[in-house]
Amino acid sequence: MAFWSSLPLQFVLLSLVAFFFKRYRDRRAANPQGLPYPSGPTPIPIFGNYFQLPKVAPWETYEQWGKQYGEVVHMENLSEHSIIINSAKVANDLLEKRSNKYSDRPPLLMLNMMGWDFDLGFIGYGPRWREHRRLFHQEFRQAAAQRYMHTTLGKAHELIRRTLESPDHYLDHLRHFGGANILAIVYDYHVKDASDYYVKLVEKATVMMAESQLPGASAVDYFPVLKYLPGIRNYAKEGLRLTVEMCDYPFNYVKDRMSRGEGQECMASKLIERLQASGNTNPEDWDTIRCVSGAAYAAGADPIVAALGVFFVAMVLHPDVQKKAQEEIDRVVGDDRLPNYDDRESLPYVEALYREVLRWRPALPLSISHATTEEDVYEGFFIPKGTTVLMNLWAIHRDERTYPEATKFKPERYLNPDGTVKDNYPTSAFGGGRRICPGRYFADTGMWAVIALTLSSFNFSQSKDGTGHNMPGRYGDGMISHTLPFKYNMGVRSEKHAKLIEMTANA
Secondary structure, three states: OOHHHHOOHHHHHHHHHHHHHHHHHHHOOOOOOOOOOOOOOOOEEOOOOOHHHHOOOHHHHHHHHHHHHOOOEEEEOOOEEEEEEEEEHHHHHHHHOOOOOOOOOOOHHHHOOOOHOOOOOOOOOOHHHHHHHHHHHHHHHHHHHHHHHHHHHHHHHHHHHHHOOHHHHHHHHHHHHHHHHHHHHHOOOOOOOOHHHHHHHHHHHHHHHHOOOOOOOOOHHHOHHHHHHHHHHHHHHHHHHHHHHHHHHHHHHHHHHOOOOOOOOOHHHHHHHHHHHOOOOOHHHHHHHHHHHHHHHHHOOOOHHHHHHHHHHHHHHHHHHHHHHHHHHHHHOOOOOOOHHHHHHHOOHHHHHHHHHHHOOOOOOOOOOOOOOEEEEEEEEEEEEEEEEEHHHHHOOOOOOOOOOOOOOHHHHHEEOOOEEOOOOHHHHHHHHHHOOOOOOHHHHHHHHHHHHHHHHHEEEEEEEOOOOOOEEOOOOOOOOOOOOOOEEEEEOOHHHHHHHHHHOOO
């Protein structure tokens, strides 16, 4: 973030000493029995491991720390305790079996200054979180999510039509799909082009949110006094403006259309109708459904787009996998129609490919941080109350004990010898414990549709740079790790496929 370079160094140095000396002393007193903490890099007094926090691809550094120090790595950041989970066993032991202790979220001042305390994903564990999750679950549980499959399939058809028109902009088309799909489902708002204001709004808001969430990215979370600096205030103010607009504008759009008797049923309209039918005029309850709708809007686009970017890179880099999936689609679906959800069980290799996308390069490599609500002891190690808990999906999904040849993209790892799909869906890609993503079934149907339709219709291949070398995909370092633009070759498989795309999109 550009404004960090303008921080007055003298102000920073003077402000931290008194404040963090007290916090350091208090933290030392939190473990009166003197039990050992999990192993980790050696901290320095007061600052702890703050200056060792990686700024680039932190999940890779944490994976190496896991190999050096163990499956649970301990850090102290200015006396704040954190642990990094680097194995599926530990994640299950703590986040699942002890979910009553590990379901909170750490307080993140910068995120709250930007207005993201409305979001279900960041609300602390308690009654408010349970109420938001209950409303969210009504619309996105597995059975309910099936109601939206027709809309999602239609938006996926629009995606491949746009790709047919301009294949060089496939990543842009994925972003358009992510925004268009969730806006239609949550607000009955139908996006017309890639420059749509609501699509750009959620992109900008979530980018700023992601920047504030990487460990070490926001010094305000460790030095609260910095919130008074003009550069930080202005940054947070802009983030807050985007967040408020993201929640208010589309929600008011639905309310206005309902007042005129217009529009189709959507998630927001159903929540509004239930509240109106109950005669409830409590402003807090109205704000709750505004927040729940806004959380769905924010979460329903960016992670899906990031995962589909991984699919795109995987197919460019692995033409053999691409060809095998296309052969299965051709054999099962034929060439007179496009695949749909009814074909899913008959396309085991495509299913395995999709699952390998979730594993190979998780869209949220560090998931979203948990926090402990009380102290705990795990395998003799002390974990204080209020500890931030990072689930390193990057390391978990690259554990050779679970995934042999883990760095390779191998859909076959999800198939039985007879070609049927194993019962090993990588659920961890959606988080863990009670904080697992409640919209995972919606995300699942959207990603599968795009993958199946894209494979059915297009060929991918690597492009060469000026020296004749292949140009691989690259990824960003944000909390949500997106594929960065790169050169590639992509084209429709045949003229017949092109006509089929046009016919389906216009149906």
